[in-house]
Amino acid sequence: MRKRITVLGFFSEDIGLTCFFKTNYRALLADGYEFNIINIANYRPARELKHFGNYYEVPFYFTDIKDKHFLRKRRAFNHQLHQVYRECLLNSDVIHLYLNMLCDPVSIVYARRLGFDRVIVHAYSNLEGTMNLTSRQLQKVGRRMAEVYGTDFLAVTQGAADFFFSSRIQRSPRFKLLPDGIAVRKQRYHEEQNIYYRKRYDINENDFVIGNIGRFIDVKNQSFLIDSFNLFQKINPNAKLVLIGDGPKLEEVRQKVYQLHLEGRVIFTGYLENTEEVQNIFDVFAYPAESGGLSLALLHSLANGAKAVVSQRQPAEVQTLGAVTALSIDNPQSWADEFHSLSLETNNRFEQSYNTMNELIEKGYTISTSTKLLRKLYGKPQLEDDY
Known part of the structure; x- marks a missing residue:
């Protein structure tokens, strides 16, 4: 034994x-x-x-x-x-x-x-x-x-x-x-999964999708993300926000979405076992968390080829990654402005995924x-x- x-x-x-x-x-x-x-x-x-x-x-x-x-x-x-x-x-x-x-x-x-x-x-x-x-x-x-x-x-x-x-x-x-x-290569971008899950969640091919994966608790700060997205969607009619997860603050965040009349723009998927597939629909991974824990969902989305906007409270090691922009969580408008800037960029998703996977491998993730x-x-x- x-x-x-x-x-x-x-x-x-x-x-x-x-x-x-x-x-x-x-x-x-x-x-x-x-x-x-x-x-x-x-x-x-x-x-x-x-x-x-x-x-x-x-x-x-x-x-x-x-x-x-x-x-x-x-x-x-x-x-x-x-x-x-x-x-x-x-x-x-x-x-x-x-x-x-x-x-x-x-x-x-x-x-x-x-x-x-x-x-x-x-x-x-x-x-x-x-x-x-x-x-x-x-x-x-x-x-x-x-x-x-x-x-x-x-x-x-x-x-x-x-x-x-x-x-x-x-x-x-x-x-x-x-x-x-993480299993870096397993996170590579798959176009067919992007197409499949956009259809499943009624998201158009040209919609700009901001994603977040995490439990609905205060420290994850999804309420701030709703405020930022609300400002962004006013200047981008093709914007969608996909929130994956559940938790004690879920209903509170839902109510905020209803109060801001964002029901048609914000999608709540609930807890999912297959986030590695669904993440293919994200153009940007947004993570305004109030704590500095290392998010594996963030690493997965980066390897998948998404850009990321994170709070400045995230680990310094994450903030230095090439596809990451770190912002203060004191100003929702700055996040909305960054979403807008990213929505105007033209990126080769396969190339972005390949480059970020290599960066993560080089840095030991x-x-x-x-x-x-x-x-x-x-x-x-x-x-x-x-x-």
Whole structure:
């Protein structure tokens, strides 16, 4: 029986981390690695991850300390996590924690105290711009706890590293940047899918399509995108906006569309499994998110040949890509103006897709690059008798 790597993360069906896990860890399974997966998603958990190893669900509690049930929820989460860790330790001594913040470092502290030899803390997001004073104070405490109880430190971007770790940790050999790897060539532009899905969603061949993929939550900022699109469509009668995803803010965004009389211009598809096909209809991918997490949907659309307009809060690594324009999210008119400028350009979509795929490969956004780093981090798959 092989020793397993235990992996903890917020694996819901419609987020980039789940996509990253499926594409990259499938390759590791083929190499002989085995896993325990602890899913702390508290909405739409990606139960398909059961196929990747021993699977556990420990739904994370909401972190609002003003919630009257806060302490009860936190105790229940801690108790369940403690039990699952105990079970995982029967066949694992390495745990890899994919985290969005450190406001509650219990997953790190328990891991080390209960007996995991290696505790890999992976900074998977940068939420600095969305945190209130209390959250910032808790994050500072969590950073110190991570340094004490963590043994290895990873970050998806430099911004995420700065959000999680001190400069001392970042200078140490225990720290590494690990960019998200995607199946770059799989995202190449397909004209036939563009034609098919435009017909399916009643979009004309000459319509200029702005697309967005993401969960409808405050941090994704779809409401701002509606404001920007409303200004743009007044000067471009062929403009369409396609929003893919669902979430708690979906109805609120729908109401805004109705109030602005944009029903014929804005298309809500709901959650889709086949976004890699539908993205072929996008001329521009718009991503006005308030946080600095790396969007895999953005990388996919870029590889597919779309131009991208993103918020200046996105990772610096993304803003330097050739097809990306970064703008402030303080002024919807600037976004509308950029959409208009892009709509006047004549682009060869096949050529744009080819060039951006090569750029992403050169900068390491590939499965081969990320899995190589993970293999080096985990070491060779070993039988329990080898220890």
